[in-house]
Amino acid sequence: MAETTQIETQQVPAQKLRADAADNRARILTVARELFAERGIDVPMTAIARRAGVGAATLFRRFPDRRSLITEVFATQLTHCEAVLTKAAADPDPWRGFCSFVKALGRMQIEDRGFTEAFLSAFTEGQGIDEKRMHAEAVFADLVERAQKAGRLRPDFDPSDLMLIFLANGGVSEAPPEHAQDLSRRLIAYLVQSFESQGSPATRSLPTPSRMGLGEVFTAAQSH
Template identity: 40%
Template sequence: MAQQAVIPDLPPSPDPAQALRADAERNRERILAAARRLFSRKGLGVSMTAIAREADVGNATLFRRFAAKDLLIEAVFKDRVDLYNNLVTTCSKDPDPWQGFTDYVQCVCTLQASDPAFLEVLPLTFPDGIVETRRAEADRLVLDLISRAKEIGHLRQDFSERDLTLLLMANSGVLRAAGPTSNASRRFTAQMLRAYATTGAPAVALPQVPPRAELYHAMIRLLRAHST
């Protein structure tokens, strides 16, 4: 009697649905990574077509994952909104409102240096309830921190939350000219906090002034950028 051939066990066939999900997730991560790069370099005005090209996917694939640009922005910056909310919450819990306020301003300016596009997101209204709730809660805590710093007499009464916007606008110029690794932004932020303080407020520590040559070259770069 002939011996029956033994057929080895074959590996199970891959699940087509699982393969499609994995491929879709890879495309999503590529889109998010591309959007982060472009938002950081060019701001939120970059087009969806440019993001698709950067991610090396088709427009149809991009819009299947994110039907609208605000949904993509939300997905890209959700972790940053969480980080910002945690930052504000921590600073607002400081028993010294002035210390909490100065810590908040310095941390936000540091965040601006590491991710310039993030600050464009703060005024936006997000479609997702959780993200929008956290952003709105952070705004409320900042206003409360400003109010309490005024109440103890360390923050000038004429200070407005819109002065923070002016500070970030000016700091953006400093960062563009001197670069995020320079001491220029930290020095500038500390000097502005001293300007916001009342006479009796504890003085904010001043980082060292950047070298003269560094500031000179930063000014030249800024002038050249405006002339092009």
């Protein structure tokens, strides 16, 4: 009995260590997502460790370099993006599905600055990310083709034009947070109208314009 008690006593610290390690890892990922969303993927690793309440050594034990951390954080975002695209592709009205995906993608960019940077970064390579992205591109291309065959999406729209939308709207994310959402919604609305096929009923109403002035534009530019 004494021997059993001794073994159990020795096991408790190991179990506690595993629980602490899992808790540290989860906290690091949560904080990394928050900081990437607020400041982009160039945020210092030390800033992530500090906000997570762990030492730099602990962070690097869990994630040996920035790439491994960004890849894991972005994998979650990509999964969400895939779910949004899958829902849009399942819409029986391909034009409505196309519009809903473009608008949702725009919202995701503005809500999370790290999303744009990670998507365009070499950090997105590895751990199956490329395969997922290629699958998403194929699903989007099929959605585009169906919307064009339905006569709603202009025939010269190319699936690669999604990158134009992505880059243009990504630039809007640099605006002050209090204006970025309004600017993005209006930009996406303009773009969607321009994508609609001639002869199909265009929606002329636009979201409320942003109240951001030129002075704020210059201030935002100088702060970057």
